[in-house]
Amino acid sequence: MRSLFDFHGGVKPDYHKEASAQQPIAVAPAPTFLVVPLHQSIGGMPRPLVAAGEQVRKGQRIGAADGNLSAAVHAPVSGTVTAVEMRRMPHPSGLFALCVVIENDGREVWIERQPFDIHAHSAEQTRAYLRDAGIVGLGGAVFPSHLKLAPGKAGKLDALVINGAECEPFITCDDMLMRERAAGIVRGIQIMRELLLPTRVLIGIEDNKPQAIAAMQAACAGLSGIEVIAVPTRYPAGGAKQLIRALTGIEVPHGKRSTDYGVQCFNVGTAHAIHAAIDLGQPLISRIITVAGNVESPRNYDVLIGTPMREVLALAQPLPDTDRLIMGGPMMGVAMPGDEVPVVKATNCILAGSKNLFPPPPPEMPCIRCGDCAKVCPADLQPFELYWYARARIFGKTQEYHLFDCIECGCCAYVCPSHIPLVDYYRFAKSEIWARETEKEAADRAREHHEFRQQREERDKQEKSARLAAKTAAGRERAAAALASVTQTEAAPSPATEARKALIAAALERTRAQQVTPANTTDLAPEQQAEIAAIEARRAEIREQARPHLPPDN
Amino acid sequence: MLTAVLVMALGALVLGAALGYAAVRFRVEGDPLVEKIDAILPQTQCGQCGFPGCKPYAQAIAKGEADINQCPPGGEEGIRKLADLLGREVKPLSAEHGVEKAKSLAVIDENLCIGCTLCIQACPVDAIVGAAKQMHTIIAAQCTGCELCVPPCPVNCIDMQPIAETVETWKWKYPVVDIRPATARAA
Numbered sequence: 001m002r003s004l005f006d007f008h009g010g011v012k013p014d015y016h017k018e019a020s021a022q023q024p025i026a027v028a029p030a031p032t033f034l035v036v037p038l039h040q041s042i043g044g045m046p047r048p049l050v051a052a053g054e055q056v057r058k059g060q061r062i063g064a065a066d067g068n069l070s071a072a073v074h075a076p077v078s079g080t081v082t083a084v085e086m087r088r089m090p091h092p093s094g095l096f097a098l099c100v101v102i103e104n105d106g107r108e109v110w111i112e113r114q115p116f117d118i119h120a121h122s123a124e125q126t127r128a129y130l131r132d133a134g135i136v137g138l139g140g141a142v143f144p145s146h147l148k149l150a151p152g153k154a155g156k157l158d159a160l161v162i163n164g165a166e167c168e169p170f171i172t173c174d175d176m177l178m179r180e181r182a183a184g185i186v187r188g189i190q191i192m193r194e195l196l197l198p199t200r201v202l203i204g205i206e207d208n209k210p211q212a213i214a215a216m217q218a219a220c221a222g223l224s225g226i227e228v229i230a231v232p233t234r235y236p237a238g239g240a241k242q243l244i245r246a247l248t249g250i251e252v253p254h255g256k257r258s259t260d261y262g263v264q265c266f267n268v269g270t271a272h273a274i275h276a277a278i279d280l281g282q283p284l285i286s287r288i289i290t291v292a293g294n295v296e297s298p299r300n301y302d303v304l305i306g307t308p309m310r311e312v313l314a315l316a317q318p319l320p321d322t323d324r325l326i327m328g329g330p331m332m333g334v335a336m337p338g339d340e341v342p343v344v345k346a347t348n349c350i351l352a353g354s355k356n357l358f359p360p361p362p363p364e365m366p367c368i369r370c371g372d373c374a375k376v377c378p379a380d381l382q383p384f385e386l387y388w389y390a391r392a393r394i395f396g397k398t399q400e401y402h403l404f405d406c407i408e409c410g411c412c413a414y415v416c417p418s419h420i421p422l423v424d425y426y427r428f429a430k431s432e433i434w435a436r437e438t439e440k441e442a443a444d445r446a447r448e449h450h451e452f453r454q455q456r457e458e459r460d461k462q463e464k465s466a467r468l469a470a471k472t473a474a475g476r477e478r479a480a481a482a483l484a485s486v487t488q489t490e491a492a493p494s495p496a497t498e499a500r501k502a503l504i505a506a507a508l509e510r511t512r513a514q515q516v517t518p519a520n521t522t523d524l525a526p527e528q529q530a531e532i533a534a535i536e537a538r539r540a541e542i543r544e545q546a547r548p549h550l551p552p553d554n
Numbered sequence: 555m556l557t558a559v560l561v562m563a564l565g566a567l568v569l570g571a572a573l574g575y576a577a578v579r580f581r582v583e584g585d586p587l588v589e590k591i592d593a594i595l596p597q598t599q600c601g602q603c604g605f606p607g608c609k610p611y612a613q614a615i616a617k618g619e620a621d622i623n624q625c626p627p628g629g630e631e632g633i634r635k636l637a638d639l640l641g642r643e644v645k646p647l648s649a650e651h652g653v654e655k656a657k658s659l660a661v662i663d664e665n666l667c668i669g670c671t672l673c674i675q676a677c678p679v680d681a682i683v684g685a686a687k688q689m690h691t692i693i694a695a696q697c698t699g700c701e702l703c704v705p706p707c708p709v710n711c712i713d714m715q716p717i718a719e720t721v722e723t724w725k726w727k728y729p730v731v732d733i734r735p736a737t738a739r740a741a
Binding site: 039089091092093095096097364421424425427428430431432434435438439442443444445446447449450452453 | 592595596597598599607608678679680681696698719720721722723724725726727728729
C-alpha cells in the first residue's frame with residue numbers, strides 16, 4: 001500500500017451514485033435527426049466539410065480542425081445532411097451556433113475503418129491522426145487531447161495520471177466505463193505511454209467504486225509501471241490538480257500547469273476514445289452519459305453525439321415534475337436553455353431537476369467573512385476576497401487573488417452560511433476579464449493599423465513632394481537653357497526677369513501643346529461656316545457697343 | 555587636506571559621469587504619460603473627441619488641453635480608468651461629444667457599392683478593401699466601428715450593424731438577487 005497525499009479543503013455532499021450504477025450501460029437508439037455542433041472543443045471552430053443535401057457515412061469527417069488547437073467533428077450516423085445552420089447550443093447562454101443536421105437513414109454504413117499503426121508513423125503523425133479523429137478530453141474540459149500527448153517543456157514526463165475519480169454526485173459514467181470496458185481503457189493508456197514515455201502510470205479512482213477498482217486492477221494485472229490507486233472519496237478529488245496532489249504529492253503552484261512539473265492527466269473516457277480511434281479506426285462519435293436526477297430509472301447510456309437531450313432523457317423516464325435540465329452534475333453543471341439541445345462531447349451527465357430535488361436556494365445574505373469557504377477551497381484560494389472584489393467589479397484585484405486558479409467546483413457556495421452564489425460571481429468576473437482582454441487586443445491591433453496608415457500617408461506625401469520638386473527643377477533647367485540661347489543672340493537687360501519670362505514662355509508652350517481643338521469646328525459645311533461668321537459678326541457688334549462700359553484694357 | 559579634496563573631487567567626477575551616462579543610456583523616448591493614456595483609449599480613431607485620433611487626444615489630455623470625458627466609445631469605464639490614472643474626479647460623458655453606444659460593425663451593401671473608394675480613404679485603420687470601380691468590402695476583424703466611412707459614401711450603402719453575441723463572446727451576467735414582492739409572502 002502506497003502513501004497518499006492530501007489536498008486542501010473539499011466537501012462531502014450526498015453522492016446519489018448507486019441508482020444509476022445498478023444497470024449496465026445501454027446503447028441509446030439512434031435518433032432520426034442529429035444536430036452535430038461544429039464547435040465542440042476548446043480552440044478554433046472547425047470548418048464544415050459538408051453541405052446540405054450531401055450523403056454522409058457513419059464516422060465521416062464533417063468538420064475539419066481549424067489550426068492545431070482544435071479537433072475534428074464526425075458524422076455519428078450514415079444519412080443525408082439536411083442543413084448546415086445555426087441551432088441552439090447546450091450552453092447556458094442559449095445562443096445559436098453552426099451545426100450540421102443529419103437525417104439518419106438507419107443503415108449504419110460506416111466509413112472504411114482501419115486500425116492506425118502507431119509504430120509505422122511518427123509521433124507527429126499520430127497526434128495529427130488523433131486530432132482528425134476528434135479526440136478531446138472527455139472529463140468535461142474538452143481540450144484537444146493530441147496537444148496533451150506531446151512531451152512538455154520539461155521534455156520528460158514523470159507521471160501519467162489517469163483520472164477515474166469521478167467525484168461529482170449523481171455521475172457514474174466513468175465508473176461504468178471502467179467496470180465494463182477496462183481492457184479498452186488500459187489499451188488506450190498503453191498508446192499514451194508510447195507517445196509520452198512516462199516513468200510511471202497512476203490510475204486514481206475514488207474508493208467508493210470498488211467494482212471499478214477491481215476491474216481496472218484485473219485489466220492492469222501483469223503490466224509493469226501501471227498502478228491502480230484508490231483515493232479517498234471527497235469532492236473534488238477528480239479535479240486534475242487535486243488528483244495529481246493526492247497521487248504524486250506534487251502541488252502545482254498558482255498559474256502553472258502540471259506539465260511543467262512532469263505530470264500529465266487524462267480522463268478514463270479519453271483513454272478509451274484513443275483506444276477506439278487507434279485500434280478500431282473509429283473517430284469520437286459517441287460517449288457514455290449518465291441520465292439521473294428526477295427520473296424513474298437512472299442509467300448510463302452510450303449516446304451518439306448530436307442526439308437531442310430530450311430523447312436521451314425520455315429513455316430514463318423523467319418524472320412529471322421535472323422542470324429543468326442540467327448538463328453535468330449538481331455542483332458544477334450548467335442549466336440547459338431547453339431540452340432540444342444536442343448531446344456534445346462535453347456532456348457527461350444529463351441531470352433532470354425539479355423543485356423537490358433541487359429546491360431554490362434561500363435568499364442571499366451578506367457575507368459575514370466566516371472563512372468557511374477558504375477552509376473548503378481545494379485550490380487554496382480565498383473565496384471571500386474573490387467574492388468581494390468580483391462583486392465590486394475590481395477585476396484587477398480578483399486576478400491578484402488568483403481568480404483563474406478557481407476550478408468552479410462550487411465547494412465554497414456549498415458551505416456558505418449566507419447562501420451566496422459565489423461561483424456565479426467568479427464566472428461573471430472571469431468572463432468580464434476575458435472580454436476586456438479581447439477588447440484590449442483589438443485596440444492594440446487597431447492602433448498598429450492606424451499608425452501604419454499614418455506612416456504610409458506621410459511617406460506618400462513625401463514622395464509626391466519629391467516628385468514635384470524634381471519636375472520643377474527640370475523645368476528650370478530647360479528655362480535656363482532657353483535663356484542661354486536667347487542671351488547668345490541679344491544682350492539681356494536683367495537675367496532674373498529674362499529667366500522668369502522664359503519660364504512663363506515654357507509654361508505657355510506646354511499648355512498650348514496640351515490644348516485640343518474642339519472636334520466640332522473642323523470639316524464644316526459652307527452654310528455652317530456662314531452661320532458662324534454671322535454669329536461672330538453679331539458678337540463683335542455687341543462688344544463694340546459695350547466697349548465704353550468695360551474697364552480699359554491695355 | 556589635499557587628499558580629502560582630491561578624493562571628493564574624484565568621487566564627484568565618477569558619480570557625475572555615471573549619472574550622465576545613465577541619462578543618455580536610459581533616456582525615455584516620448585512622454586510616458588501619453589502612452590499610458592493612449593493605452594486606455596479604445597483606439598477607435600473616430601475623432602468624436604474633437605481630435606484627429608486617439609493619440610492626439612491622449613496628448614491633449616496629458617497637456618491639460620482636453621477633458622477626460624470626451625470619448626464616447628471608451629464610455630463610462632474609460633472615463634473611470636482615466637480618472638484613476640490622472641487622479642481626477644470621475645465625470646459623466648460630455649453630451650456634446652456623443653453618447654455611449656454598443657459596439658457595432660460597418661457593413662457594405664455590396665449590391666449598391668459603386669466602387670468610389672471614398673470610404674477607403676476615410677477608414678483610419680485600413681479595414682476596407684477595394685479599388686476604383688470595384689466592389690468594396692469590410693474586413694470585420696479590423697473594423698473599429700468608428701462610423702467615419704458612413705458620411706462619405708455617395709450611395710449610402712454602408713450600414714452600422716451591432717455586433718451579435720455568440721457562444722464564444724457571451725458573458726456570465728452579474729448575479730442579481732431575486733427580490734420577491736411582499737404580496738407573494740402574504741398570499
